[in-house]
Amino acid sequence: MPMIQSGILNPHVLDLVARIRHTNTLVISDWAFPFWPQIETVDISLTHGIPTVLDVLDLLKQNFKIGQIWQAEEFTTNNSAETIARFDSSFAEIPDIAVARLPHIDFKKQVPQAIGLIRTGDPTPYGNIILESA
Template sequence: MITRMLQSGILNPHILQLIARIRHTNTLVIADWAFPFWPQIETVDISLTHGIPTVLDVLDLLTPVFKIGRIWQAEEFLASNREDCVDRFAKSFGDLPLTREPHVDFKKRVPHAIGLIRTGDPTPYGNIILESA
């Protein structure tokens, strides 16, 4: 028998294990470098340095293998970022349903997630919550 290691897509075994456990309507948080630690949910920390990787790096790798039903983001994201940044997020979100809500309400959703992936992203309010379809 010939076995081959993964050679493309998501290679991190901890992220692969985490997303394999997510079922219909479960949620996954992709967070920036400064997002608070939530001891009650599994966290996979892939932050290397300031800006590497970004929330969108992770989202763009997840999109082909993870059926996303909707996305949540803090409404403060729009007022805190330049238009080019907002456009980059919109491009990655595509046609997926997006709900923006006050940051305090966004954070109330976090403890219900199956897990959290922490990135090195410095984008203000760039955190997102994905709900599986």
């Protein structure tokens, strides 16, 4: 049976991820993140909270070598300690990862250089991340 049986099953997400090369970036965003017409967007939001940014990250990190993660500084001031710990725990599972938090306005300035954006149903304020392939 040649059909994919596990991991990411969405063909649009697989196609996007397959085109990312060394030092290219990919954005994983929440449900309310602005639309960027200059970059490809794969919208996998199903409903409020499904899937989450971390759901996508947890699947990606199985086969996607991540060298850097960017996130808005505002994430830490607009979320509970539990939410911050959940993100930090997921980031910590990635070997040799560098996580940088920068002002949201600077975060958004990096978005147009990404290969693409995966939009989720995540409601986490400032939970968006940019992944750079290693």
